[in-house]
Amino acid sequence: MNGRALNLLGLGLVGVIGIAFLVLIPRLFELDVVLELTVYMIMAILALSLALIWGYGGILCFGQSAFFGLGAYTYAIAVFNIGESTIPLLLAIVLPAAFAALLGYFMFYGRISDVYLGVITLTVTLILFNSVNSTAGPEFRIGSARLGGFNGIPGIPPLNFPGNKASPIDLEGMFYLATISLLLAYFGLRLLLASRFGRIIVGIRENERRAELLGYDPRAYKLATFTIGGALAGFAGCLFANWGNFVSPTIFGLAQSAQIIIWVIVGGRGTLIGPIVGCIGIQWLTTALGANQPSGGPDWWAKIFANAPLILGIILIAFVLLVPKGLVPTLGDLGQWLLSSRTKRAKTRLEPKRAEEG
Amino acid sequence: MAAPLLQTRDLSMHFGGVRAVRHVDFSLAEGELRCLIGPNGAGKSTFFKMLTGQLQPTHGHVLFRGQEISYAHAHEIARLGIGIKTQVPSVFDGLSVRENIWLAASRIHSREQTKRVVDEMLERVGLIEVAERLVGQLAHGQRQWVELGLVLATDPQLILLDEPAAGMTHEEVHKTAELVREINRTKALIVVEHDMQFIRMIAKQVTVFNQGSVLVEDTVESIMRNPQVRDIYLGKQAAA
Ligand SMILES: Nc1ncnc2c1ncn2[C@@H]1O[C@H](COP(=O)(O)OP(=O)(O)OP(=O)(O)O)[C@@H](O)[C@H]1O
Numbered sequence A: 001m002n003g004r005a006l007n008l009l010g011l012g013l014v015g016v017i018g019i020a021f022l023v024l025i026p027r028l029f030e031l032d033v034v035l036e037l038t039v040y041m042i043m044a045i046l047a048l049s050l051a052l053i054w055g056y057g058g059i060l061c062f063g064q065s066a067f068f069g070l071g072a073y074t075y076a077i078a079v080f081n082i083g084e085s086t087i088p089l090l091l092a093i094v095l096p097a098a099f100a101a102l103l104g105y106f107m108f109y110g111r112i113s114d115v116y117l118g119v120i121t122l123t124v125t126l127i128l129f130n131s132v133n134s135t136a137g138p139e140f141r142i143g144s145a146r147l148g149g150f151n152g153i154p155g156i157p158p159l160n161f162p163g164n165k166a167s168p169i170d171l172e173g174m175f176y177l178a179t180i181s182l183l184l185a186y187f188g189l190r191l192l193l194a195s196r197f198g199r200i201i202v203g204i205r206e207n208e209r210r211a212e213l214l215g216y217d218p219r220a221y222k223l224a225t226f227t228i229g230g231a232l233a234g235f236a237g238c239l240f241a242n243w244g245n246f247v248s249p250t251i252f253g254l255a256q257s258a259q260i261i262i263w264v265i266v267g268g269r270g271t272l273i274g275p276i277v278g279c280i281g282i283q284w285l286t287t288a289l290g291a292n293q294p295s296g297g298p299d300w301w302a303k304i305f306a307n308a309p310l311i312l313g314i315i316l317i318a319f320v321l322l323v324p325k326g327l328v329p330t331l332g333d334l335g336q337w338l339l340s341s342r343t344k345r346a347k348t349r350l351e352p353k354r355a356e357e358g
Numbered sequence B: 001m002a003a004p005l006l007q008t009r010d011l012s013m014h015f016g017g018v019r020a021v022r023h024v025d026f027s028l029a030e031g032e033l034r035c036l037i038g039p040n041g042a043g044k045s046t047f048f049k050m051l052t053g054q055l056q057p058t059h060g061h062v063l064f065r066g067q068e069i070s071y072a073h074a075h076e077i078a079r080l081g082i083g084i085k086t087q088v089p090s091v092f093d094g095l096s097v098r099e100n101i102w103l104a105a106s107r108i109h110s111r112e113q114t115k116r117v118v119d120e121m122l123e124r125v126g127l128i129e130v131a132e133r134l135v136g137q138l139a140h141g142q143r144q145w146v147e148l149g150l151v152l153a154t155d156p157q158l159i160l161l162d163e164p165a166a167g168m169t170h171e172e173v174h175k176t177a178e179l180v181r182e183i184n185r186t187k188a189l190i191v192v193e194h195d196m197q198f199i200r201m202i203a204k205q206v207t208v209f210n211q212g213s214v215l216v217e218d219t220v221e222s223i224m225r226n227p228q229v230r231d232i233y234l235g236k237q238a239a240a
């Protein structure tokens, strides 16, 4: 089997699993499970945005939550003011994308080195956290939307079917919307990465100097990649604001930023499916740790297991040290190794036969 | 006399106190093949880096077909038609040989053309058999060929080769010399090389660098007989 066939098989598999998931989950599970899975799907879109920027573009962005949060806040503020949700949804994509473009312009055209890029993006999201956090007073309002500071914005009106304010999307509808969006984002990115643009950004990640010497301007390609990633993260933020009808400054916080990076590291850079798997797995684990406080046994044991950040930290360190490529690429290597050792064995069995024939 | 393809005027590069290149006036005619030799640290690679926008000269000028390119970006210079094979092979190690060549060809060709050009180039540099392998897994000599293929696939008017024969077997060196001569039928080249046998195979005109300056410029025969050159360069090799 060659690479191309394997590729198509993978794509088909993701499609089939995605559609099965979409059709079966609401029929098999209660609403609370469906709700929980909805937020996994939303976060997986966010994971994809960093998978593109970092995994393929080679841009180490520690502040992906800035665009996520901007998307959520933009939607909230816009929908309070406008009512009908189509334009707020679009704004929640366009504004974070524009912000990413502006930030990216200064970083890439200013020739900021990779390490500082990480520092700057992290700083930006923390500045947003602090700014929004201190807007608690009633004087902080944009039109009819109160920013609410650390209390956040509650009661955000849900998305409605485009153009029809009278038919809001219900909870099950949100599950469908989030899952379909994730599938579209996944396949859309696959298309993008298979295009000329996608191949060039991977080339730039591999060797920026060589790409330049061939005549490509890395700054322009990185800027475009960063902007697309910002747009996708903003869209995820919009869905997130809808999911809980609530948004607060913690969306910009350090914990949120770190989470996204952990998803990508655990799942594997340089793949799209990896960060999705990493994101869903870690969120599931976090929920499970929070919910299942073991009864009995020594007290400290229970405390450790209830401490999700601690467990996450341990997982992160374990992955960085033991599975540095991440889950999906490592499994891929393993599969390839098994396949090649089998074909080798098959070949050695064939060899004597050929000799007889010859 | 026709205008030169490439010209440098009083070109200098200082790294702190180190004067890597000093006041170099250099001129290359359209279609010319020039060899650049000189001992380690003479400033040959630094000179190449200034010609390709990888380093901004401390002072002086680089002109390509009369156009000032001293402070242009590397990608702009590449687009004007200067290609370089660097001393340490600069390739896309994590990608296949085919993808490497594709990335180069794709910059100037349409989609269908690119496909064809990639196949032709793989044939030309003899990498058809390893086309699907990752470049990082290839031997040093083969990676040199990949880089050569990359440079050729962007169809530059002037090609700079920084020690193209380094790490190659005797047979590969011959093949490289042949390829250089073939390229020279349509393109101008500057070739930096330490391997004197290789120089003899390809050279007509030779420029000798020493301590950042041009020591002498002459035909290959006279350079080989030049006692000064022997002293600074060949003498050292003979002594070693
Ligand atoms: N980035 C740099 N910073 C400081 N010094 C440098 C730098 N690059 C080169 N040099 C110095 O400049 C001088 C010329 O180096 P260069 O690499 O151009 O020589 P070269 O002629 O290519 O030598 P070789 O034959 O060994 O490749 C050397 O003394 C080197 O140490």
Ligand SMILES: [Mg+2]
Pocket: B044, B045, B046, B087, B162
């Ligand atoms: Mg050198």
